[in-house]
Amino acid sequence: MTQLRGYDGVVLAVPVTVPYVRHSTRPAQWWVGRALAGLAKGAGLSHRDFDGLSVASFSLAPDTTIGLTQHFGMSPRFLDFLPLGGVAGVVGLRRAARAVQAGDADVVACIAADTNTPQSFRQSLEQFSRFSQDAVYPYGSGGPNVSFALIAQAFMAATGLTRSDIAHLAIAQRANALRNPDALMKKPLSMADYMNARAIAPPIHLFDCVMPCAGAEAFLVMREATAKAQGLPFVRLTAAIERHNAYPSDPVMLRGGWARDVGTLWAMAGVAPGAVDLVQTYDDYPFISAMQFADLGLCTPAGLPEFLRSHDFTVTGDLPHNTSGGQLSVGQAGCAGGHLGLVEALRQLIGTAGDRQVTGARRALVSGFGMIAYDRGLGSGAVVLEAA
């Protein structure tokens, strides 16, 4: 196994969410700017004091992070641009953490933001990737719903998962979202609602799908000493994994890259697999969250149906999961979907999660997943965070 080097002395602080809206007339640049202002206010610093800027977005074109430095009057010495979808949060955090650890930057602002107009979804599908343009979009143009329906069908057949098993995740997340004033979904979700929902691409039905929206998520990465000097509550990064196109020879996606690196993750974290107080998975579809439970070592694939039926995934349950409501109930603000879980875990571990605070939360598992360029999600990542 690769020599593991920890992220000693690196911390995350200042969780920021710019509340989501279904559609926005503002460009992504504006949403990044609001998030940056939130970070500066939360840190009690000028945004010019941030010497690292890491931005994840799909809708910044023609800008990338470098152009944003003029928008915001910043002079950073570390830049990152991550149009990597739901894995961008973990990827950005890993890079920022190493930059801070090595001294290439002192304070990195990690921001994910996307805007959304009524045409955005179709436009982004049309040009999502070259493979998609050539070999996916012309086939019924069902977008990710169709691609994930095909994966879901194979995954459910392989694991024995049923729609009513998967429903537990969606229903618990909605219950969590009702405690989150920023969640776009405000109505309770019952088992009957879930089971009787309109088909989108069977076995994917309405409540398996996220609602695209505009919004931003952000946090700061810095050295522990810096956080202490500023008097900022913080959490430690104890483990991180990242993998792309992990299993190219699998004919259909029955596992993600987490399965390949799960041993590394828990070895770095120094705890038994799943020994955490809460989990934030990447829930573009609830069955993908289920896949992460298995791949991240919380259960076996065959044990998934029982695992989903036997746990309570609400904030007051035995395994609080996607405590903000996740993308399924808060909304999917483009690339910010992968930062949502990180920011929520940070909030939980510093104890500022309000009505949805998980009592005694000390350790969290957060995973990311992104980019279905053709037939499978390519990027996977996960981190373990610990309260200070």
Next chain:
Amino acid sequence: MRKTKNPLSRTRQPLLPPAARSTDAHLLTAAAAKGRFALPCCTGCGRFAWPIPAVCPDCLSEMELRDVAADGHLIAATTAEVPADRYFRERAPWRVGFVQLGCGPQALVHLHPAAQPGDALRLTLMLDRAGQAVLHAGPQGGDMTTDPQWQHMTADPRGRQVLITDARHIAALSLAEALVKAGAVAIYAGVPEIWKPLPQRAALVSVPGLSLHPLDLTSDRSVADLARDIGGKVEILINTADLPRPGGLNGPAAQTDARAAMETVAFGLMRLARSFGPPMAARGADGPLGAVAWVNVLSVFARVHAPGLAGYAAAHAAALALSHALRAELAQGGVRLMTVLTGPTEDDWFQTFDLPKVTGKALGDAVLGGLQRGLEEVTVGDMARDLLQRLSENPKAVERAFAAGLM
């Protein structure tokens, strides 16, 4: 016979499926246009890959298109109930499947309703209504034409009204009979110089649904008159206009014959395009069927310029060149342009040509087959196929062989 359309109801505007593709993807378009099944293959290690990668994912060598067995089995299937694109939204639910191809990679396909996960499949590379290559799959040994999605991508004459522009063409009668047998509901047959004897008149008018109409492609007025009568009904136009007059550059009538051939074959096509092109393109989605295809039956000498057919070959080459402009215009309505290149036919004008020659029946069947498969390029007869193959392999050898009188 189908019902007449209510003239007060709105004509559905043609929408096209998503047409954007990478440059490399058009290698597939060329294969689909001819009805070949070919996929990207590595020139180094021989592995097939899909979608077309920049280089081979196994050994990083260059990729090329290679013919391969069109088999596979179904991994998973679903229907897009809420497509993002308007073309598919109008036709939802749209069935798609994820297929393990026999040659290695996996592909998303347009899927036949009878195919279930685990089934053995036969794949077809087809042109969709945007004219772009796509994969279709259906059960091995099954009837693809029972799939409405398949039928969206072909130009099947079943239930459609067809114009054959020159009933005097050697293939006209066979073609009309084949079309009617395949389900065409009306055949309008144009007759140039209708006052002249038409030897096959009795046989033609006995074809069910066939009607004869004066049509002189060398006359603006004649073409416009017919378009006024039937332009809004024609769903497949098959242009069989021809004027074979063999001869080199220096024959006594060379220029006169060339001018006459141009007038009929090239300018005749322009007249047809002007009068019939726009109404057909506008009716690409009219009613349950709509206008679907335009066929130009041309001589293979449009591509291979034999010195003994100087003016004739030039006229056909001109028509072939014009076809490309017409294809682009018709494509806006999702109407396909099919070019049929035939070798010398079994008629008096090609009396001195070597065998084998193309019979009217062979030509008629080839046109029908091309329509039913939704092709863009059809070659008829062994001589035509041989000439085009030689031309692609070694064009100068073909030119010199003709000059030496060897072909």
